[in-house]
Amino acid sequence: MINRVNIFVLDSVGIGELPDSPAFGDKGVDTFGNIVKACGGIQIPNLLKLGFGNIEGVKGVDAIAAPLGAYGRAAEKSNGKDTTTGHWEIAGLHIEQPFQTYPEGFPKFIMDAFEEKIGRKTLGNIPASGTEIIEQLGPEHMKTGSPIIYTSADSVFQIAAHEEIIPIDELYQICEIAREMLMGEIQVARVIARPFIGSPGNFERTSNRRDYSVSPFEPTLLDIAKNNGLDVIAVGKIEDIFNGQGITEAVHTKDNMDGIDQTIEYLKRDSKGIIFTNLVDFDAKYGHRRDPQGYRQALEAFDLRLPELLERLKEDDIIILTADHGNDPTYKGTDHTREYIPILVYGKKVKQNVNIGTRTSFADIAATVADLLSIEKPAIGTSFKELII
Numbered sequence: 001m002i003n004r005v006n007i008f009v010l011d012s013v014g015i016g017e018l019p020d021s022p023a024f025g026d027k028g029v030d031t032f033g034n035i036v037k038a039c040g041g042i043q044i045p046n047l048l049k050l051g052f053g054n055i056e057g058v059k060g061v062d063a064i065a066a067p068l069g070a071y072g073r074a075a076e077k078s079n080g081k082d083t084t085t086g087h088w089e090i091a092g093l094h095i096e097q098p099f100q101t102y103p104e105g106f107p108k109f110i111m112d113a114f115e116e117k118i119g120r121k122t123l124g125n126i127p128a129s130g131t132e133i134i135e136q137l138g139p140e141h142m143k144t145g146s147p148i149i150y151t152s153a154d155s156v157f158q159i160a161a162h163e164e165i166i167p168i169d170e171l172y173q174i175c176e177i178a179r180e181m182l183m184g185e186i187q188v189a190r191v192i193a194r195p196f197i198g199s200p201g202n203f204e205r206t207s208n209r210r211d212y213s214v215s216p217f218e219p220t221l222l223d224i225a226k227n228n229g230l231d232v233i234a235v236g237k238i239e240d241i242f243n244g245q246g247i248t249e250a251v252h253t254k255d256n257m258d259g260i261d262q263t264i265e266y267l268k269r270d271s272k273g274i275i276f277t278n279l280v281d282f283d284a285k286y287g288h289r290r291d292p293q294g295y296r297q298a299l300e301a302f303d304l305r306l307p308e309l310l311e312r313l314k315e316d317d318i319i320i321l322t323a324d325h326g327n328d329p330t331y332k333g334t335d336h337t338r339e340y341i342p343i344l345v346y347g348k349k350v351k352q353n354v355n356i357g358t359r360t361s362f363a364d365i366a367a368t369v370a371d372l373l374s375i376e377k378p379a380i381g382t383s384f385k386e387l388i389i
């Protein structure tokens with residue numbers, strides 16, 4: 001009997017291109033492999049002990065003789081490479097119709113109506129890198145009080161504002177207004193509050209970022225677990241990604257280390273069901289910023305703390321380390337990359353040195369977790385429980 005599963009998402013830690021990646025504009029992408037190549041090596045002994053180097057297709061690190069975990073990889077079945085799509089698929093949903101993107105910015109009629117409702121003009125309304133656009137438009141924003149609106153290759157409406165110009169609470173209200181307006185014909189997967197502080201030339205984004213996602217279109221693994229009376233604890237931005245659906249308790253985190261600390265706190269307590277963690281720094285601080293050295297260091301910092309996490313697992317606990325998409329910091333542009341995700345499963349009840357192979361959907365994670373917890377499986381996904389227990 002498995003009592004609890006910690007699904008632990010290393011946001012954007014992809015491990016190489018899928019057969020269909022070129023159709024997404026991604027050729028030769030490999031977040032992990034290209035980081036190792038660019039940095040001339042990486043020290044992740046604890047991930048290797050679990051079998052990270054044994055996963056088919058992983059480049060830059062070696063397989064070991066007797067890994068302590070079950071290991072494999074999964075292809076993304078849904079039509080997308082964004083965070084929402086990746087997490088929903090991990091939780092058992094396929095997104096056939098991709099979320100709408102806005103490479104030309106948002107239509108004028110929506111922007112006019114939005115400005116009217118928030119009582120402020122806006123700046124930007126173009127696809128941009130968040131750190132670059134606040135440097136460009138920050139001074140004007142500080143003069144005029146107009147928030148900076150930008151999007152990306154993802155389906156996002158991002159609202160950046162200096163915390164001393166638009167107080168956080170007002171920024172969140174503005175996001176809620178946008179969220180409501182962008183549910184219809186003009187729709188985004190996420191509205192994101194992007195507060196920052198500092199002065200021109202030295203702006204810094206804060207951890208008061210909030211994501212306002214649309215709700216999953218159908219019940220997910222999380223809803224099923226909750227309906228079965230289980231705990232579904234969300235650490236980091238998981239609550240936002242699922243718009244709170246199927247979650248019984250949530251905590252937001254300020255960075256990767258905090259995410260690990262909060263997960264450990266929950267592992268120490270007694271609960272039954274799912275702990276779903278997301279560590280976003282890999283993606284937000286290094287992947288989108290195209291910073292392979294920073295990304296490598298973040299992976300090494302995570303690896304150093306991995307034993308603490310594993311030690312906290314109780315007899316009937318299991319951890320599944322995985323990712324939601326790639327974000328190759330050596331690739332052109334600043335966007336996500338479509339890639340395989342790693343799957344590492346570890347626990348006292350999990351067989352060691354088992355290759356679960358290449359799964360055809362992230363949803364196999366959902367099916368397996370449901371199977372382990374003895375609850376109904378979501379509509380899609382194939383359980384690999386029999387292989388690992």
Ligand SMILES: O=P(O)(O)O[C@H]1O[C@H](CO)[C@@H](O)[C@H]1O
Pocket residue numbers: 083128129130131151152153154155156158192284288334
């Ligand atoms: O460049 P920044 O602001 O980090 O934004 C990135 O983060 C967004 C959400 O993860 C992506 O859509 C991309 O736009």
Ligand SMILES: [Mn+2]
Pocket residue numbers: 011012082083283324325
């Ligand atoms: Mn992500």
Ligand SMILES: [Mn+2]
Pocket residue numbers: 083283284288336
């Ligand atoms: Mn991202």
